[in-house]
Amino acid sequence: MAAAISMIVALLPAGTSYIVMVPVAFLFGFGVSGFNGIWMNATTELVPEEQLGIATGFSITVGSWGVVAGPPFFGFIVDMSGSFISGWLFISFMMGIVVMLLLNVMSVKQEESKKIKHFS
Numbered sequence: 805m806a807a808a809i810s811m812i813v814a815l816l817p818a819g820t821s822y823i824v825m826v827p828v829a830f831l832f833g834f835g836v837s838g839f840n841g842i843w844m845n846a847t848t849e850l851v852p853e854e855q856l857g858i859a860t861g862f863s864i865t866v867g868s869w870g871v872v873a874g875p876p877f878f879g880f881i882v883d884m885s886g887s888f889i890s891g892w893l894f895i896s897f898m899m900g901i902v903v904m905l906l907l908n909v910m911s912v913k914q915e916e917s918k919k920i921k922h923f924s
Contacts, residue, residue: 805835807899814892843867850909 809832816828844860851859882891 806832807896807903809835810892810896810899814889814896846906846909850913 809828812828813832816824843863847859847863848856878891878894881894882888885891
């Protein structure tokens with residue numbers, strides 16, 4: 805959802821009305837702020853029980869790097885390209901990478917689950 809809205813924002817013309825931007829901003833915020841519970845749940849499901857604390861801490865640390873480094877990097881991209889389009893396309897690209905990583909993790913976990921059921 806965040807990737808799709810980022811693409812929409814990148815394609816919106818300058819001077820887009822407030823009435824159009826409000827739902828777009830709402831949907832973008834909805835898409836990027838609802839992941840925390842899923843993210844932390846997935847983190848704890850991917851590691852053995854004795855590693856839950858370190859996995860959670862590491863996950864939050866990496867996520868915090870994005871919060872700290874992301875906005876200045878977005879600004880750098882906009883400054884270097886001279887257009888917000890590049891910044892929003894970069895966000896879409898990053899969301900695409902996240903989706904691919906999550907799909908990869910899901911397929912690995914499904915294969916592991918099949919192997920466990922096969923041997924049981």
